[in-house]
Amino acid sequence: MSDIVEKIAQLNAPQQQAVKTDSKHVVVLAGAGSGKTRVLTHRIAWLVETGQATPHGVMAVTFTNKAAREMKSRVEELLPHQPYGMWIGTFHGIAHRLLKAHWRAVNLPENFQVLDSDDQLRLVKRIIRELAVPDDLIDAKQMQWTINGYKDEGLRAQYVPETADVHLSWQRRIYVAYEALCFRSGLVDFGELLLRAHELWLNNPTVLAHYQQQFQHVLVDEFQDTNRIQYAWLRVLCGDTVGLTVVGDDDQSIYGWRGARVENIWQIQDDYPDTEMVKLEQNYRSTAVILKAANAVISNNSKRLGKDLWTEDDGGEPIRLYAAYNEQDEAGYIADSIESQLDGGVIASDVALLYRSNAQSRVLEEALIRGQIPYRIYGGVRFYERLEVRNVLAYLRLIANRNDDAAFERVINVPARGIGAKSVELLRSTARDEGCSLWDATLLLLQKGQLKGRAGGSAHAFQELIKSLDPQASESELTLSALCKVVIETTGLAQHFEKEGADKARSRLENMQEVVNASRNYEDVAGELTPLDAFLSEASLDAGEGQAAEHEDSVHLMTLHAAKGLEFDHVFIAGLEENLFPHRMSLDVREGVDEERRLCYVGITRAKKHLCLTYAESRRLYGNDNRNRPSRFIEEIPSELIEAVRPTLSVKPTFSSMGGRLAEPMPMAMGQAGFQLGSAVRHPIFGDGIILAAAGAGANTSVTVAFENEGTKELMLQYAKLTAI
């Protein structure tokens, strides 16, 4: 007890207020770097230590598994004893846990599976096909998006209003069919987890009463990211008795496009008039310069709750701004900067390189590789979303649940075993007519002898294979990881991918091996679930960001979205151009630019010591060159905070001096030499430079190169010993 009091005494006044308040309902508006996680963890410890809540009576909700893990370990550090039974998890994880415990009450099969977005898309496509939707009226991706949108809003298919609009009514029909199919297959998508958990409360008063009794206090992190159904779920759970503390920052709301509602912050105050609001405005993370820039940018948004972040720090290096010729130059500059930072003793893992869209990462990666700088990309294609991994998991899912149609479809013909589109179509139509799963349809057709020849034999063999692997049906006493291994080998997946060519195959095999490794962690879990079920549900609810490589000393590359919640000494943000950041797509969405600006604010405030922004005057995107003006966000930063770094070039490249020429066809000889306009090159005497222009043809081809230290020179390609760098 005295321990936690001491720790809380080290917090600043508003933080202490937020931690110790007796108010039952608290909204903590916490600016970037103001210690919101600290407040949350300390409040949990305070509630427990003062006896206002038992560990069992605390629920803490986050959005990512990573955040949940982090919170758990930090709470454990604060408390003298291991807090047993505390509910710390993601919305989806907690919902999953509830549904597993009360599957009967929400009308789900005991072994229901979580459907990830790729499977979801497949199901949607299948339904669009089956319903024979008039050609191209409905796009599957968009339909998936629509369904998720409905679910985020808490809207089931039956409640979607019927309309005369052809498009909308088809959407409604597809949604209805999709729900039916999920139900039949025992599949639950991400939105469904929340929806069912909400219905669990609504339809089962005794269950709700039980949990309202159990929990004294619920705490929510990143509250600005909650959507309607998540709030509704919280609201019902908390009722009139359970305490609720939420922490959020309206300025860091960057998931509006996914249904997040900042308004939920107001909603609490409406629902609970006694709500106390605490603002945390002192920033402990960044230098004054960085903070001023962030404040200046975000002040251009009008709809704000209004916070003014301040810091005791009063200095800081200026923000560097580099205007690159093109994305190659930009990447080269960033790589060079990082290299010299590392030479100066900076640790690679204290450096982050952020960008707006994943497509930007390739060029940046290449530059880092050239500079031999260790890096690691966060996000991008997640581990459990990789093709080979998903195939292994699909086999496992089918072993766990024969009715998992999504898994069935994925692997029935992978590796190819002679059951092609025709046969699968037959299975589908039978399944539809009989209202059964694809697995049962296969059985039925085999019995009736309607699945003959090669397809029939393969289908039978396939079913036997799955059955033989099922630990429950056979006597095999395989451990989970051994089962994984067997699956990879006996199903032929390993050989299947080996055909792909050396490099790719190796990484595929490695990833599959990684599944085997990951499964080991579930072999001796205690609980109601079998190891297989535990592993599968975890796999679908966890992005699978490698835990092992976490602490490797490498530069972090990620999108701005992925960077939220993290902090780094040195931050680079690349691609500050109109149409890229703010993104083109945001420009015609209501309040789209505001959200982009918040994203920019998030990016800037990741930096503790030093921030570098870059933009390219010309950027090759999707195969053609684009010229965009520097991002408006740059102008919004007071110029006295910025130190502009131009490439060392005597003449500033303008459209007429350089861009005009960019549009001209490049002389053949240059391409043959492996160069293009904008290529970074090295000359034995003049040093490093960038090719600005080229003229002539064949042996007479000359290039204009801007050297870092020697100014701009025109060289004959034939004689100048230029090498690409």
Add this chain to the structure above:
DNA sequence: TCGAGATTCCTTTTT
């Protein structure tokens, strides 16, 4: 049924 060329798509995406 399979695999190679053709065509298409391309913002972010914690779950």
Add this chain to the structure above:
DNA sequence: GGAATCTCGA
């Protein structure tokens, strides 16, 4: 520009 998906011929 590149992957991912689709289509068509063998």
